[in-house]
Amino acid sequence: MAGLEEIVDNEDFYSLLNVPRDVSKEDLRLSYRRLCMQYHPDKHADGDRREAADVFNKVQYAYDVLSDPNKRHIYDAYGKKGLEGDWQLVERKRTPQELQEEYERIQRRRQLQRLNEATNPTGNFTMTVDATSIFDSPGSYDDDDEYYDSISIPEISKVSISQSVEAPLTASDTATISGQMSSSNGKGRGELSVALKRMISPLMWGELSCGVSDRKFMSFGLRGYRTLPHGLFAIVHVPVTVLVQDNFLVVSMPEYSTVLGCNLRPNLVGTLEYTTGQADRLCTQLIYDMKPMRIIGKLQVGDPSSFAQIKLCHRFLSDKAEAKAGLKISPAGFFVEYGAEHQISEFSRIGATVAIGVPIGVVLKLRMSRASQSYYMPVLLSDDVNFVAAFYATAVPVVFYFALQKLVVQPYLRKKKIEEEESEESNRSQETAQRKEEAERQVRLMAESVERKILSETSKHGLVITEAWYGKLMLNADEHASSPRVIDVKIPLQNLVEKSSIQLPHDISKSGLPGFYDPCPGCDKSLKISYKFRNRRHHVIVEDKEKLRVPLKSHLIDGAA
Structure with missing residues (x-):
């Protein structure tokens, strides 16, 4: 609960009236009457009446607040800012605790309203880099010219950009417009989609989406969410694809999925997902979140995508940094993954993850987020389990992180702190x-x-x-x-x-x-x-x-x- 010392406006009604915080009604009235007699405008000359009226009005307002038990409780808890709330509870029988809960509810509603009044743009940029030529052996050549011609530098194998914007239409309806462009090995594609989401009730929402692609097909989708009794919830997704092929319309349902979830314990959530269509699969997941540790276990059965996976995440420094580790096993092979993320500023986070296994080889995944914009760069270092590549994939991001902190982030934060202190001083x-x-x-x-x-x-x-x-x-x-x-x-x-x-x-x-x-x-x-x-x-x-x-x-x- 915020105290008066946390309020920017340092005007103190108790100090103005010269009374203690536990002042009785009688003592409060006596102090108020004494100050009113002294600062009443009629008791001052014409040249001083305006100044006297200002003080008189402040004294009156302070007394009005402290003499009202409801207003006094809110003032004691939140200061003058709390008195500016859009109060809807005016019943005198409300207890101070109920008034405090009402104030907090109003503040949450105002914050949500401000959030809904503005669009919420999000973006993702992904660039996949193939750097296997650095660590994988090119083989032996008899001709020196042929050998030198075979040397290559890392190349960009795939680039994709996506952007979406949310726009609230009504209190319960939200429209989302999103687009995506990608290029892989010289071939490009683009998609545009529009989704309408409606909050049917506090326990249920539905979303209808429509998308078009440059590959002469349209897609439609229906998603729904429902909270069920006993801590259960359900999500249903029904996609439909319409394809123009040989002057005919081909309608198909690629994958239909249903998710059933349950809050097993306060810190444990379990889900069961069934997907049918082109490939049937059944997946179950458990998420255990007990700060600072988070554990995710996942098991999927299906052809050809069966696997078992476990991920661990440990948070440090008040959630500003976290270390990750994971293991995934499937019929096709396995891989281990480890990495870390750190919040380098108020709105920016950077992270790096190394994945080693079969058949993926060694992959370094770099990630940076700034507000609602994300930048992701997976770098394929080797097609095989190459420990030299794994060493550099681990060491280079660590060195880069400390260099970034020393040369860029810390000087920037010091400069920003000095500017804020100068502004506050002004x-x-x-x-x-x-x-x-x-x-x-x-x-x-x-x-x-x-x-x-x-x-x-x-x-x-x-x-x-x-x-x-x-x-x-x-x-x-x-x-x-x-x-x-x-x-x-x-x-x-x-x-x-x-x-x-x-x-x-x-x-x-x-x-x-x-x-x-x-x-x-x-x-x-x-x-x-x-x-x-x-x-x-x-x-x-x-x-x-x-x-x-x-x-x-x-x-x-x-x-x-």
């Missing part, structure tokens, strides 16, 4: 200047009232503030007046004197008191006070959120008169 300076102007206006408003209080307290040998400083106090007291991190709060503090005493609650920043402001945001602050009581000098220093009670005998300066 914004903080502007806010501090604004708060300073407001505090100075408040001090001018209370000047006459403070003079009367000083005369009254002096006549009865009461409490008179002789010196008061607030902020990052200096070791040398003579430097307070010239330090931008310390402000003179003699007048605002004298203004708080009631019946020859001052009481400031604990756990409340004093920067929100009338006439105060924060001269050094982010720094530890203190309040230093020198005062006279019964014609004897006193002195005290308290921390920013420390409780203060004046006068006390412990503040008396020995031998002072």
Whole structure:
């Protein structure tokens, strides 16, 4: 639960009214009435009425919030931002916990609405590189010319690009337009598809898709999802292909698939998938996700694609990095796979995986993602199980990663951090200047009232503030007046004197008191006070959120008169 210290706006209603967080209704009303009497516009000259009205309105708003149990609970939990929510629960019988749940629900709904109002573009770029000529032996040649002519460099064997854009049509309908182009060994193809998805209910959705290809065929598809009782869910996919062949339309259903899933345990999900059509197969999968470990087991039976597979993933550094390993066994052979991914910036991740086995040989898979765009490059290093190729496939990405971190990522992050700090410092300076102007206006408003209080307290040998400083106090007291991190709060503090005493609650920043402001945001602050009581000098220093009670005998300066 976010606290007030996490809210950007540092205006504190408790500090403004000078009351503790557990203040009673009666004490809250007394403090409110006292401030209203002091800052009511009718009690000030024409030139000061506007400034007095600003303070008066702030006091009224703060009291309105803290005197309402519902608003007060939301303010305590989320600050002023929480009060700006689009509240739909207005029943007074709602408990604070119910109000908090309602606020969180509204925030989630707003976030989802903002997400749905914008399109969601995603893209993938894949480039397959054949580099087997580097590690596989070209054989022996009698003719030197023929040998040198046979030397080749890595070549690009396949390139594909896909892009999709989601566009919400209504609250329950979403359209997705996607396209793909690919080229393999000099032959290219392209596809374009449109999908319409409807949320039929919170437990069910359906999707209808239509696609065209440059190979003179159209494809249609129907997908559906349904949540079932007892933690079950089902997904059905029915594709239909329409092909123009010899001036005839040929309609076929390539593959029909049904998936039945179940949440077996809080961290364990199992699925069973049956696919029929050109090749029948049955596949079952278990996913165990218990941070930081994730285990996936998969078993498929079918002709000719039977296999057993297991994958392990371990997350590090708060999910910013993860190590992967896997094993796949099939009648055609086997392969082992290992690799890692790392989040190098807020929106960017890079990863590398090495697969070694039969009949794939040695393959290095490089991946980078930036926001919703992904770039994938599988590099075929050898057709056989070549341990030299496997060594370089492991070592080169590691060296490249550390070089990238040292030469590019870390300098970029340092530069970005410096820019953000400069921007924050600029914004903080502007806010501090604004708060300073407001505090100075408040001090001018209370000047006459403070003079009367000083005369009254002096006549009865009461409490008179002789010196008061607030902020990052200096070791040398003579430097307070010239330090931008310390402000003179003699007048605002004298203004708080009631019946020859001052009481400031604990756990409340004093920067929100009338006439105060924060001269050094982010720094530890203190309040230093020198005062006279019964014609004897006193002195005290308290921390920013420390409780203060004046006068006390412990503040008396020995031998002072």
